[in-house]
Amino acid sequence: MTVSLHYLGPQGSFTHQAASAAAELIPDGGECIAEPNVTAIFNAVANGDGWGVVAWESNIEGYVVPNLDALIDAEDVAGFARVSVDVAFDALVRPGHGDLTVVRAHPHGLAQCSKFIVEHGLTSEPSSSNAAACRDIASDEVALGPSICAGLYGLNVLCKDVQDFDGAVTDFLVLAPREQAREQLAQAESNGVVEFESIVAFIPLSTGPGVLADLLDVIRDAGLNMTSFISRPIKGHAGTYSFIATLDAAPWQPQFKTVLGTVAAHGDWVKTLAVYPRRERPNPPVSAWMLPKGGVRLDSTDVSGVRFEPDDDRELLWA
Amino acid sequence: MTVSLHYLGPQGSFTHQAASAAAELIPDGGECIAEPNVTAIFNAVANGDGWGVVAWESNIEGYVVPNLDALIDAEDVAGFARVSVDVAFDALVRPGHGDLTVVRAHPHGLAQCSKFIVEHGLTSEPSSSNAAACRDIASDEVALGPSICAGLYGLNVLCKDVQDFDGAVTDFLVLAPREQAREQLAQAESNGVVEFESIVAFIPLSTGPGVLADLLDVIRDAGLNMTSFISRPIKGHAGTYSFIATLDAAPWQPQFKTVLGTVAAHGDWVKTLAVYPRRERPNPPVSAWMLPKGGVRLDSTDVSGVRFEPDDDRELLWA
Numbered sequence: 001m002t003v004s005l006h007y008l009g010p011q012g013s014f015t016h017q018a019a020s021a022a023a024e025l026i027p028d029g030g031e032c033i034a035e036p037n038v039t040a041i042f043n044a045v046a047n048g049d050g051w052g053v054v055a056w057e058s059n060i061e062g063y064v065v066p067n068l069d070a071l072i073d074a075e076d077v078a079g080f081a082r083v084s085v086d087v088a089f090d091a092l093v094r095p096g097h098g099d100l101t102v103v104r105a106h107p108h109g110l111a112q113c114s115k116f117i118v119e120h121g122l123t124s125e126p127s128s129s130n131a132a133a134c135r136d137i138a139s140d141e142v143a144l145g146p147s148i149c150a151g152l153y154g155l156n157v158l159c160k161d162v163q164d165f166d167g168a169v170t171d172f173l174v175l176a177p178r179e180q181a182r183e184q185l186a187q188a189e190s191n192g193v194v195e196f197e198s199i200v201a202f203i204p205l206s207t208g209p210g211v212l213a214d215l216l217d218v219i220r221d222a223g224l225n226m227t228s229f230i231s232r233p234i235k236g237h238a239g240t241y242s243f244i245a246t247l248d249a250a251p252w253q254p255q256f257k258t259v260l261g262t263v264a265a266h267g268d269w270v271k272t273l274a275v276y277p278r279r280e281r282p283n284p285p286v287s288a289w290m291l292p293k294g295g296v297r298l299d300s301t302d303v304s305g306v307r308f309e310p311d312d313d314r315e316l317l318w319a
Numbered sequence: 320m321t322v323s324l325h326y327l328g329p330q331g332s333f334t335h336q337a338a339s340a341a342a343e344l345i346p347d348g349g350e351c352i353a354e355p356n357v358t359a360i361f362n363a364v365a366n367g368d369g370w371g372v373v374a375w376e377s378n379i380e381g382y383v384v385p386n387l388d389a390l391i392d393a394e395d396v397a398g399f400a401r402v403s404v405d406v407a408f409d410a411l412v413r414p415g416h417g418d419l420t421v422v423r424a425h426p427h428g429l430a431q432c433s434k435f436i437v438e439h440g441l442t443s444e445p446s447s448s449n450a451a452a453c454r455d456i457a458s459d460e461v462a463l464g465p466s467i468c469a470g471l472y473g474l475n476v477l478c479k480d481v482q483d484f485d486g487a488v489t490d491f492l493v494l495a496p497r498e499q500a501r502e503q504l505a506q507a508e509s510n511g512v513v514e515f516e517s518i519v520a521f522i523p524l525s526t527g528p529g530v531l532a533d534l535l536d537v538i539r540d541a542g543l544n545m546t547s548f549i550s551r552p553i554k555g556h557a558g559t560y561s562f563i564a565t566l567d568a569a570p571w572q573p574q575f576k577t578v579l580g581t582v583a584a585h586g587d588w589v590k591t592l593a594v595y596p597r598r599e600r601p602n603p604p605v606s607a608w609m610l611p612k613g614g615v616r617l618d619s620t621d622v623s624g625v626r627f628e629p630d631d632d633r634e635l636l637w638a
Binding site: 044059060061062063065066072073074075076095106110126127129131144174176178179181182186198203205209210212213214216217219220223224225227228229230231232233234240241242249253256257260261263264265267268269270271272274275281290291292293294295296297298299308314315317319 | 350369373377378379380381382384385391392393394395397423426427429431443445446447448453456497498500501504519521522523529530532533536538539542543545546547548549550551552553559561562570571579582583584585586588589590591593594609610611612613615616617627631633634635638
């Protein structure tokens with residue numbers, strides 16, 4: 001028996017690609033069902049109608065903050081798998097198309113394919129989504145969309161990979177009721193998965209200097225590696241914050257349990273948002289050639305011998 | 320002699336509102352000039368053609384990540400003022416309009432005014448920006464845009480504040496060459512401003528457990544209050560990160576200088592991105608009624624007496 005996967009439609013969206021990938025990856029993953037908005041996805045999961053697939057983090061745009069906020073606030077919903085999709089655009093046309101004069105996509109899609117549009121002398125027209133542009137394409141139009149759209153809407157590929165820059169990736173979380181998320185993770189463990197990552201939300205009940213440093217000391221002292229971190233204002237309550245950390249461990253591992261126990265015992269609010277098999281990542285030193293322009297970096301690591309230059313004053317704005 | 324303010328056009332965008340507010344606020348602020356993209360704004364500043372105004376952080380959508388990345392990487396550009404704009408939409412129509420059947424705005428604008436659209440039975444059509452929707456409006460159309468657009472494009476106000484939820488705010492930074500940013504800040508100080516905030520980017524040259532905690536210990540031990548924090552992957556170099564912190568202090572204050580000196584002496588890369596007069600903010604305790612649904616919060620603060628409930632296992636996914 002398989003479980004349906006609810007994603008943000010229309011068919012052919014990047015979330016649809018993620019849902020299709022999840023259906024392949026997860027043994028119980030079944031039919032992909034398009035939903036009109038993210039609220040409907042969370043409702044389907046909370047009502048036990050299936051699992052959800054939502055965009056989580058892009059290496060270009062950062063967190064998809066509305067989805068982050070929704071998962072923090074969702075009752076009885078947790079992520080148990082993380083799926084990456086390369087955000088690449090194909091230029092698609094109708095079979096037997098006429099002269100091509102117009103290009104359609106979501107405004108973000110148009111912005112990410114600006115060179116292609118200029119080279120082909122096309123006029124940009126925005127659509128509500130890239131998939132909608134592909135679905136509604138006219139015979140004098142080019143639609144920019146995920147490669148999946150060619151097959152879905154019976155279109156021909158004019159050019160592949162027409163985005164200005166390669167390497168854009170968006171990660172998606174697969175969501176389930178918490179009991180099912182635990183079962184899926186237990187199954188992954190029994191299938192030999194040893195290493196996991198977890199996303200945890202913390203809300204310290206006091207505010208002021210050092211609150212975050214104290215929290216992160218607990219994580220460091222337990223030896224947990226953190227790969228992503230963000231603070232979020234709590235909506236409608238200026239001056240209050242939640243913190244969302246991604247850690248290289250599973251919450252049932254002893255060191256992680258110590259962290260959760262210590263934080264909870266301190267009276268702070270805590271919730272595990274997602275746990276999923278660890279992704280392979282490099283762990284390189286940062287070499288000077290990949291640093292941004294400007295800024296200050298001293299060659300000496302001996303504090304007593306440090307000498308700042310006049311340029312450093314400019315970069316630090318401290319004089 | 321005044322300095323021109325370069326913002327992301329077209330005229331009437333929320334960034335234009337921010338630029339107009341900055342022109343009022345800053346003694347030397349002059350003419351507002353629309354630019355076609357953010358790169359052009361940074362170029363204008365770097366070339367000494369004036370100052371720039373860019374969107375920085377929204378209380379709904381979070382950081383405007385492309386602008387954050389651009390400022391980290393910009394040579395000789397820093398922020399010296401921060402301006403907040405209430406993101407509210409007016410429904411605008413042409414004078415002597417006909418039957419109204421269509422509503423136009425950027426897809427985000429359409430999404431934020433869904434109740435108004437349903438109540439008036441309008442058909443949604445996306446535009447490349449809210450300001451463009453107002454500029455190009457037809458006689459049977461309603462455009463959703465900032466209130467400034469009514470005057471700019473000679474439109475009538477059909478309804479004010481048609482957004483689904485109030486309280487959305489976007490903050491903008493005013494950018495200048497670093498030497499001018501220092502002059503502006505010195506001028507603010509001589510005009511009586513005592514308290515400042517600063518945004519600083521850090522890149523630790525090693526990666527692994529504890530790197531971030533060690534950094535934040537330095538900030539806490541100096542007694543500096545942090546109000547916003549985010550980690551960002553360094554583009555094209557998986558596994559490497561920059562950290563961007565907003566602190567309640569100026570880099571020329573002794574405690575802050577200690578932090579910058581310690582971090583630089585450790586061999587890490589550091590750059591002050593912006594310094595601006597401190598905004599008044601409340602500093603409330605987080606009370607239980609504003610916590611998200613689910614999660615764990617123990618009433619006891621005595622670790623030895625802590626007792627977790629079965630529900631807590633579900634929220635933490637640790638059993």
